[in-house]
Amino acid sequence: MKILAPAKINLGLEIGKKNVKGYHEVDMIMQSISLCDEIDLSFSSDGKISLSTDKEINCSTENNIAYKAAKYFFEYTKISSRGINIKIKKNIPMCAGLAGGSTDGAAVIFGLDKMFETHLSIPKMCKIGSGVGSDVPFCIIGGAAAAKGTGTDLIPTYSMPNCSILVVKPNVSISTAEAYSRFDDIRVAKKHHMESLKMALELQSLQSICDNLFNRFEEVINNEKIFEIKQKLHNFGAMGSLMTGSGSAVYGIFNDMNKAENCLKFCQNMYDFACITRPLSHGAYLI
Numbered sequence: 652m653k654i655l656a657p658a659k660i661n662l663g664l665e666i667g668k669k670n671v672k673g674y675h676e677v678d679m680i681m682q683s684i685s686l687c688d689e690i691d692l693s694f695s696s697d698g699k700i701s702l703s704t705d706k707e708i709n710c711s712t713e714n715n716i717a718y719k720a721a722k723y724f725f726e727y728t729k730i731s732s733r734g735i736n737i738k739i740k741k742n743i744p745m746c747a748g749l750a751g752g753s754t755d756g757a758a759v760i761f762g763l764d765k766m767f768e769t770h771l772s773i774p775k776m777c778k779i780g781s782g783v784g785s786d787v788p789f790c791i792i793g794g795a796a797a798a799k800g801t802g803t804d805l806i807p808t809y810s811m812p813n814c815s816i817l818v819v820k821p822n823v824s825i826s827t828a829e830a831y832s833r834f835d836d837i838r839v840a841k842k843h844h845m846e847s848l849k850m851a852l853e854l855q856s857l858q859s860i861c862d863n864l865f866n867r868f869e870e871v872i873n874n875e876k877i878f879e880i881k882q883k884l885h886n887f888g889a890m891g892s893l894m895t896g897s898g899s900a901v902y903g904i905f906n907d908m909n910k911a912e913n914c915l916k917f918c919q920n921m922y923d924f925a926c927i928t929r930p931l932s933h934g935a936y937l938i
Contacts, residue, residue, distance in 0.1 A: 654690040656758035657793060659750045661866055663678075665843045677800070680845055683793040683933065689742065692759070716783055721733075723760075746825065746899070754786075785801050792807065794931065818900055833871045834868075862891065872899075883917070883921075884901070
């Protein structure tokens with residue numbers, strides 16, 4: 652079984668106080684995009700979960716989100732025949748704020764539900780996913796959603812209207828843990844709220860969406876390479892641009908495909924990764 656696992660971008664991201672467990676609360680809006688990893692699931696007769704990827708990932712198999720998603724799925728469903736092979740083709744850049752690991756985990760849960768015919772509801776799949784990672788439930792649902800708490804309290808909202816989204820990743824990798832640690836060292840004068848952005852999505856106004864993009868991590872990270880890319884995107888005609896998650900990927904929103912393609916050619920010569928995507932109204936799906 653082959654599944655596509657869409658990346659996500661943050662349209663809005665504000666960081667709040669720590670909860671009693673020591674995790675920061677967030678107020679954010681996420682959007683699925685058509686940049687996808689490819690997940691191949693097959694049965695195995697040895698009764699074990701195996702995992703392979705086409706690119707090196709800096710974690711052990713047991714700590715990989717896709718592996719943990721399979722393990723949690725079998726524990727939740729109490730299925731004893733757990734032999735499964737997971738193969739991942741990584742198209743989403745790692746350490747980029749695009750939920751590349753989380754969406755792989757979501758795709759595994761989605762795919763195993765189909766393979767083992769467990770017919771889990773979306774809330775049940777999200778419950779499995781929340782035990783694996785905070786972005787996994789959103790990646791299961793996909794589309795666009797507002798998120799509160801630690802990111803697992805989701806309220807679906809309108810997806811972005813059709814447009815071209817150019818995603819660029821420089822040769823910079825940022826640890827999410829380090830980014831939150833930096834946030835603890837700064838003082839935020841005024842919290843940013845997402846109401847205007849939600850209204851822009853409801854009205855399907857691309858210009859208003861672009862006018863209300865916000866990510867507190869930009870201030871926290873304060874990396875000149877990020878701001879350089881944002882300026883380049885605007886110079887080529889992007890209506891708006893933003894770093895996603897804790898970085899380091901940056902995206903630009905274009906309503907003119909020719910402008911997006913011209914910008915793509917420039918960015919491919921300048922940065923590690925660049926591609927044109929579009930908004931999606933769903934999460935993981937079969938191919």
